[in-house]
Amino acid sequence: MDSCSKSSVRDSTSSSPFETIIFDLDETLYSEKLGIGAATKRNIDAFLMEKLGFSEAKASSLRVELFKSHGSSLAGLRAFGYDIDAEDYHSVVHGRLPYHVIKPDPQLRTLLLSIKQRKIIFTNSDIIHATKALDRLGIRDCFEQIICFETMNPNLPNSTRPDEFPVVLKPSPEAMEIAIQTAQVDPRRTLFLDDSPRNIAAGKAVGLRTVLVSRSHNSDDLGTTFDASCTTSLSVTSRCRWDPSPIVWFIHISYSIIHNMDTLFMHNVHKS
Numbered sequence: 723m724d725s726c727s728k729s730s731v732r733d734s735t736s737s738s739p740f741e742t743i744i745f746d747l748d749e750t751l752y753s754e755k756l757g758i759g760a761a762t763k764r765n766i767d768a769f770l771m772e773k774l775g776f777s778e779a780k781a782s783s784l785r786v787e788l789f790k791s792h793g794s795s796l797a798g799l800r801a802f803g804y805d806i807d808a809e810d811y812h813s814v815v816h817g818r819l820p821y822h823v824i825k826p827d828p829q830l831r832t833l834l835l836s837i838k839q840r841k842i843i844f845t846n847s848d849i850i851h852a853t854k855a856l857d858r859l860g861i862r863d864c865f866e867q868i869i870c871f872e873t874m875n876p877n878l879p880n881s882t883r884p885d886e887f888p889v890v891l892k893p894s895p896e897a898m899e900i901a902i903q904t905a906q907v908d909p910r911r912t913l914f915l916d917d918s919p920r921n922i923a924a925g926k927a928v929g930l931r932t933v934l935v936s937r938s939h940n941s942d943d944l945g946t947t948f949d950a951s952c953t954t955s956l957s958v959t960s961r962c963r964w965d966p967s968p969i970v971w972f973i974h975i976s977y978s979i980i981h982n983m984d985t986l987f988m989h990n991v992h993k994s
């Protein structure tokens with residue numbers, strides 16, 4: 723883990739508007755093209771079929787419904803009274819993922835190591851998945867802290883009935899507050915990067931400075947829910963020497979921000 727103390731970070735980043743960078747993990751630190759997100763959806767459907775007996779069609783539609791209404795199938799099922807054990811759920815949904823497709827990313831590691839700010843992971847995933855994915859990428863030691871499912875739901879293993887402790891996940895305001903409290907950050911001096919527009923909107927609502935990481939969203943449709951995005955043709959494109967996948971966009975945007983090249987960033991900034 724990063725050995726930098728908060729005070730030394732403040733000293734070394736005094737010229738930067740940011741003290742801390744909070745990163746989502748899945749499809750933010752690696753590309754959606756790896757298919758991990760699609761595999762996760764298939765595994766959720768498999769869980770709903772194998773454990774609860776839903777048909778394939780019903781499992782798929784229920785997964786979508788529960789994501790919209792409760793943020794995840796686990797959260798929705800427990801809210802509706804299904805006594806689903808979180809570890810059991812994650813052992814299927816994440817435990818069966820094709821982790822071999824996640825390869826070490828030395829370019830990302832070099833970039834992360836060049837960033838002097840505190841770096842924190844904030845993911846809805848369980849700690850086993852988070853550490854596996856970060857280890858596969860070769861970047862786990864780049865982060866000071868991992869805020870994950872277990873951080874947001876410490877009482878879940880002690881629940882006596884499914885709806886006793888509602889599952890807390892991004893993008894709920896409670897989840898965002900837990901992240902801010904756990905990381906002990908000033909939201910206005912914290913940059914939050916995530917590939918989910920819902921999560922970015924929630925981050926902005928609690929005062930974080932936000933960057934939407936993905937080229938697949940239409941920034942015009944998202945209004946002012948984020949401070950900046952990686953979706954449009956910023957001047958940093960000319961600096962891009964690789965295929966401009968979401969992760970590379972993310973790298974260049976982050977690099978620009980963190981090294982105070984804010985004019986590159988300002989092309990797509992929506993002030994709050």
Ligand SMILES: [Mg+2]
Nearest residue numbers: 746748749917
């Ligand atoms: Mg994500």
